[in-house]
Amino acid sequence: MTDRFRLTVAQSNPTVGDLEGNAAKARDAWAAARDAGADMVALPEMFVTGYQVQDLAQKPAFTADAMATIERLAAECADGPALGIGGPYAFGAELYNAWWICVGGLVKARVLKHRLPNYNVFDEKRVFDAGAISGPVAIGPLRVGVPICEDAWSEDVAEALAESGAEILVVPNGSPYYRGKFDTRLGHMVARTVETGLPLVYLNMVGGQDDQVFDGGSFVLNPHGRLAHQLPLFDEALVHVDFTRHDDGWRAEPGERAILPDTxxxxxxxxxxxxxxxxxxxxxxxxxxxxxxxxxxxxxxxxxxxxxxxxxxxxxxxxxxxxxxxxxxxxxxxxxxxxxxxxxxxxxxxxxxxxxxxxxxxxxxxxxxxxxxxxxxxxxxxxxxxxxxxxxxxxxxxxxxxxxxxxxxxxxxxxxxxxxxxxxxxxxxxxxxxxxxxxxxxxxxxxxxxxxxxxxxxxxxxxxxxxxxxxxxxxPPYADLDVILEALIDREASVAEVVAQGFDRATVEKVEGLIYAGEYKRFQSAPGPRLSPRAFWLDRRYPIANRWRDRR
Missing domain, CATH: 3.40.50.620 (HUPs)
Incomplete structure (x- = not known):
């Protein structure tokens, strides 16, 4: 039995709606994987369409075009490594965020996203249906479990995959940047490796899409959170990860570890x-x-x-x-x-x-x-x-x-x-x-x-x-104003809580009033990159007509 498995991880930058352009990037990654003798190449969540597609995914012609693009990719990438790529899957009246696994010119499996995020910039429950937890997929000598993005932020999907025979976990993501996000991701993924005892590949996309910026930072963990590979932030990157079977299971061989910049x-x-x-x-x-x-x-x-x-x-x-x-x-x-x-x-x-x-x-x-x-x-x-x-x-x-x-x-x-x-x-x-x-x-x-x-x-x-x-x-002076704003906006603090930080109540109430009064301007403002977990637009959705003020 083969004791080695090479996985090519493609941290790449798709463009929403550019199905052929995204497919070309996937073909290039697959060709590089083939030339490197890989068993499989993995691309991020919803890669063929770009991410986030929002309501564009609900247009039947778009979804049909995306699915046909993946099926053509499967046929074109027949003679070489397996191809894992994110894209929509429509079946009857249902529409799923899926990860397609193509082998030998055919679609071998479709893993359906089970947990749909519905907070901050995400409202996937508006667009997609939740799929059942899928079992692992056999690729060459091992069984690959695929928790898609949010599926790996809680323990249930990863544990179900481990219990049903998964030997490694591959987590395709479309995870946008905010300050400190990398540490949050890493913490969740370390927990999955501790719970399951399996190695884990966290694969994220890069690039800007409207207000969101995907920062990559993909990594590979061995059991108990031991870091084996670290890809850079924001750059497109392609890395070949070698897994070797040991008495206690599969392990990723150590590779390069990019140094991450400060905030x-x-x-x-x-x-x-x-x-x-x-x-x-x-x-x-x-x-x-x-x-x-x-x-x-x-x-x-x-x-x-x-x-x-x-x-x-x-x-x-x-x-x-x-x-x-x-x-x-x-x-x-x-x-x-x-x-x-x-x-x-x-x-x-x-x-x-x-x-x-x-x-x-x-x-x-x-x-x-x-x-x-x-x-x-x-x-x-x-x-x-x-x-x-x-x-x-x-x-x-x-x-x-x-x-x-x-x-x-x-x-x-x-x-x-x-x-x-x-x-x-x-x-x-x-x-x-x-x-x-x-x-x-x-x-x-x-x-x-x-x-x-x-x-x-x-x-x-x-x-x-x-x-x-x-x-x-x-x-107020910006040194004070920004502390007040961070409390009222980023932390949704009450006026009383901000006053307790040492600020004059009349000043805090004035700032609060200005925030609410400016809502109509923000509604008509230009988009910009999201840097915090509480950016204006999708992270914070307030009514324009609003007479309430915090006067407790």
């Missing part, structure tokens, strides 16, 4: 990956943004340069009479440091014309936010005109602190197709800027060095919509 680098990489894939997968080769001389637009410009290359980034300075020379100089310094194009379009003339046009209707009213927001909306109009003319997707640059409290102008500085820092609180923006200045990685397409001048990071934040304006005129 600042992970966040930055997620933003770069999210933007780069969003542009590539939606067909925008270039981007444009308003560069104000402030820290938010500066870090977005750096992310764009690293994702797409400085040659594919256009920055535009849009000064008014309230724009300081320091801001003009800072914007120029950022563009120069990144090596990207910088244009300047004054909004003073358009602002004067709009002000004159509205004067009869505004007569007798004191100037207020309405006049200030005209500037922001003129900037949005100008940037969208350039976007339309040159086919460059407009990036918006509001951080999570501003997005949370509505400190942004709808149809103005909120205009745009994607917001790379949407889930990054202001204080973390500062940290990310300093990290980027001090580090450069091979995956960055922008230049090395201090691309964001320290004075941009250190100066008091200002929207510059009136003379001597500062953000702290309207908001």
């Amino acid at each position: 600042l680098e992970q966040d930055y990489r997620a933003m770069v990956t999210g933007l780069g894939d969003y542009c590539r997968k939606t067909g925008f080769p270039r981007v444009i943004l308003g560069l104000s001389g402030g820290v938010d637009s500066a870090i977005v410009a750096a992310i764009a340069a690293d994702a797409l290359g400085p040659e594919n980034l256009r920055c535009v300075m849009l000064p008014s009479e309230y724009t300081t020379q320091a801001s003009l100089d800072d914007a120029a310094a950022v563009a120069h440091g990144l090596g990207c194009r910088l244009d300047e379009v004054s909004i003073e003339g358009p602002r004067a014309a709009v002000t004159q046009a509205l004067a009869p209707l505004f007569e007798g009213c004191a100037p207020d936010l309405a006049e200030e927001n005209i500037q922001s909306r003129l900037r949005g109009l100008t940037l969208m005109a350039l976007s339309n003319k040159f086919g460059e997707m407009l990036l918006t640059t509001g951080n999570k602190s501003e997005v949370a409290v509505g400190y942004a102008t709808i149809y103005g500085d909120m205009a745009g197709g994607y917001n790379p820092i949407k889930d990054l609180y202001k204080t973390r923006v500062f940290d990310i800027c300093r990290w980027r200045n001090a580090h450069h990685r091979p995956w960055m397409k922008g230049p090395a060095g201090e691309v964001i001048p320290p004075r941009v990071i250190d100066k008091p934040p200002s929207a510059e919509l009136r003379a001597d304006q500062r953000d702290e005129d309207s908001l």
Whole structure:
């Protein structure tokens, strides 16, 4: 009896809806596995369709096309290793998230996902039916158990597979990133190896899809959580894992162990990956943004340069009479440091014309936010005109602190197709800027060095919509605001609990009111990469019309 089994693990980046492109990636992985003498190649959950497909999976023509694509793959990959690939399976009125196992030109088995996640960004119960727990599948000399993603986050599916004869566990995933997610995954998978006494292969996809970024980080564990292989975060990777039979069962032979970066680098990489894939997968080769001389637009410009290359980034300075020379100089310094194009379009003339046009209707009213927001909306109009003319997707640059409290102008500085820092609180923006200045990685397409001048990071934040304006005129200091926001949003704390942390009750109630009042703006805001377990959109779904306030 053969005492060795080679499994090729393909940590790859699918595109939702690109069935042929995803199939081509699968064929390439299978060919590499064949050339390496592998017995099987494994690809992630729902790989043939990309993930998440959301309601697209409920379109019968799409599901039929995806299933036919897998059946063609099976026929094309007949002479070589077995192929395991994720994709939908429709049977009668039922629709499943399945992992297809193809051997010798035919579909040998379909493993159906049993536990359907229905929390955070997941609502699979809306789309799929839950399958029964499948038994292991014999591939060459061993029996492979396949708990699909959520099936491995609890003990029942893995234990059932072990009890029915599985000798290794292969866990195909579409597990999106949030800060600290890797440690959570590892903890669950170690528990499965302790409970079952089996080796486990955790296979995750990489790449951006709308607001979600899949960070890979696949790994192989021997029983009792002993790490045998560690694949990198965010990079596509292909590794051949050799299993050897011992007296006490199958064991993975040790291999390379990638070193995982710290959370600042992970966040930055997620933003770069999210933007780069969003542009590539939606067909925008270039981007444009308003560069104000402030820290938010500066870090977005750096992310764009690293994702797409400085040659594919256009920055535009849009000064008014309230724009300081320091801001003009800072914007120029950022563009120069990144090596990207910088244009300047004054909004003073358009602002004067709009002000004159509205004067009869505004007569007798004191100037207020309405006049200030005209500037922001003129900037949005100008940037969208350039976007339309040159086919460059407009990036918006509001951080999570501003997005949370509505400190942004709808149809103005909120205009745009994607917001790379949407889930990054202001204080973390500062940290990310300093990290980027001090580090450069091979995956960055922008230049090395201090691309964001320290004075941009250190100066008091200002929207510059009136003379001597500062953000702290309207908001608590960001060091306090972000702690309050993290409590109210990320932890769903009560007002009383936040006050107990030492904050003034009137301040906390004001922030809470701003969060609820800004819901309608967030409903219309651009998507951005999810960096936390409580990002705006799918993680946090609140009503727009809501009169409740926490006054206990």
